[in-house]
Amino acid sequence: MTRISTATAIPKRRIAVAALVAALLSAAAFTATSPTTASASPGDAHCDRGDFCMWYNYNFVGGIFQYAGSASDLRRNFFEGNPTQQVSRNTASVQNAGKSATRAYVLAYDRPFWKSSTQNPKNGKLCIRQGTVTNLPSNWVDNIMSYRWVTPGECVTSATMVL
Numbered sequence: 742m743t744r745i746s747t748a749t750a751i752p753k754r755r756i757a758v759a760a761l762v763a764a765l766l767s768a769a770a771f772t773a774t775s776p777t778t779a780s781a782s783p784g785d786a787h788c789d790r791g792d793f794c795m796w797y798n799y800n801f802v803g804g805i806f807q808y809a810g811s812a813s814d815l816r817r818n819f820f821e822g823n824p825t826q827q828v829s830r831n832t833a834s835v836q837n838a839g840k841s842a843t844r845a846y847v848l849a850y851d852r853p854f855w856k857s858s859t860q861n862p863k864n865g866k867l868c869i870r871q872g873t874v875t876n877l878p879s880n881w882v883d884n885i886m887s888y889r890w891v892t893p894g895e896c897v898t899s900a901t902m903v904l
Contacts, residue, residue: 786822788836793847793869793888795832797823799876806832809844811889814853829853829886835904836874839890845871846896849881849888856887868900875904 786805788794797803797820804823812818815829839845847869851858857865867881870893877885881902897903 788838790838791840791844792838793890794836794838795828795885796820796834797826797831799833801834801836801874803833811855813855813887813889815886815888816853830883832877832885833882834876835869835885837869837871839871843892844890846891846893847888848891848896848899849885851881851884851886853886855889866900868896868903870896870904873904878902878904 786794786796786801786807788805788807789809791809792807793809794805794807796805804820804826806815806818806820806828808818812828816827818828820826820828820831835847835849837847839847848855849867849869850856851865867877867885891899
């Protein structure tokens with residue numbers, strides 16, 4: 742019968758415990774730095790304060806685009822969580838989380854570079870008020886190609902529809 746000496750068993754036990762602790766710490770660090778896929782309110786991603794956010798699908802799911810600035814051409818942007826899907830003409834729900842008087846309302850356009858598709862300057866523009874969290878009306882689903890932050894007065898007088 743072979744005996745294991747106490748001097749040999751203790752270092753092996755310490756090595757095993759140290760390896761376990763290292764593995765747990767690595768897992769904790771990975772979890773802390775990895776993006777989450779858990780649901781946030783609304784939908785599957787959180788819209789940060791100060792951002793204008795758009796989701797690929799109704800009810801705030803399917804990938805999010807969020808940006809604190811104005812976007813003149815959404816054909817160059819893709820959804821987080823759906824990185825192959827272009828934002829331009831692929832949006833079904835929105836949230837305006839603007840936080841200041843100068844970035845309170847969003848004026849969305851149905852063409853790039855803040856242009857509308859018709860001769861009537863009000864058509865092809867959608868005003869989205871600060872605090873709005875909604876699915877888009879059917880005539881605006883998959884129609885936003887650019888947007889910019891504007892004052893409440895400019896938004897309301899420039900658009901045919903106000904959300």
